[in-house]
Amino acid sequence: MNTREKIIVSGDNLIRKRGFNAFSFSDISKELEIKNASIHYHFPSKTSLLMAIIQKHLLLLEKFKRHVADENSTSKMVKFLSVYALAKSGGRISILGSLANDYLTFGLEVQTELKLLTDNTLNWLIGTLKEGKKEGLFQYKLDDRTQALTIITKILGAEQLSRITFPHDFQEIKENIIQELMA
Numbered sequence: 001m002n003t004r005e006k007i008i009v010s011g012d013n014l015i016r017k018r019g020f021n022a023f024s025f026s027d028i029s030k031e032l033e034i035k036n037a038s039i040h041y042h043f044p045s046k047t048s049l050l051m052a053i054i055q056k057h058l059l060l061l062e063k064f065k066r067h068v069a070d071e072n073s074t075s076k077m078v079k080f081l082s083v084y085a086l087a088k089s090g091g092r093i094s095i096l097g098s099l100a101n102d103y104l105t106f107g108l109e110v111q112t113e114l115k116l117l118t119d120n121t122l123n124w125l126i127g128t129l130k131e132g133k134k135e136g137l138f139q140y141k142l143d144d145r146t147q148a149l150t151i152i153t154k155i156l157g158a159e160q161l162s163r164i165t166f167p168h169d170f171q172e173i174k175e176n177i178i179q180e181l182m183a
């Protein structure tokens with residue numbers, strides 16, 4: 001992994017642990033044992049680093065979609081929610097969960113990129129829900145988009161709230177999402 005990639009990974013972890021506005025380039029330089037100038041060489045601003053992090057997550061989402069493309073909708077949903085469980089490891093939360101809090105503090109460029117990531121996630125989830133309904137695996141009364149928004153809202157809220165309550169609360173909510181779809 002080259003220096004630029006290490007900076008992206010470090011920044012991503014810090015955002016998902018603390019939030020975008022709660023870290024600085026000096027936090028990254030200390031962690032990676034490099035000078036701030038090295039970070040500025042690759043990313044002239046914190047915004048440019050954030051754009052690279054969001055773009056990384058766009059690529060990860062596409063990779064995920066390809067990975068689960070041939071699976072049934074239940075398996076897709078379980079794996080989708082497991083991505084959020086994995087994000088919770090190490091005291092982190094998902095990138096959407098973290099950046100949603102700071103959305104209004106971002107410039108238009110970042111807001112647009114974050115909206116793209118959110119829309120791509122939401123559209124994939126809507127498609128998966130439609131497949132599951134068609135296959136007879138999912139049962140829900142809401143329209144597909146509202147159901148997808150409800151699932152995302154539950155999982156993002158569970159990430160945040162389980163930081164304060166208990167870690168097992170997240171797991172219980174995650175499992176409840178699947179149970180509700182199949183009821």
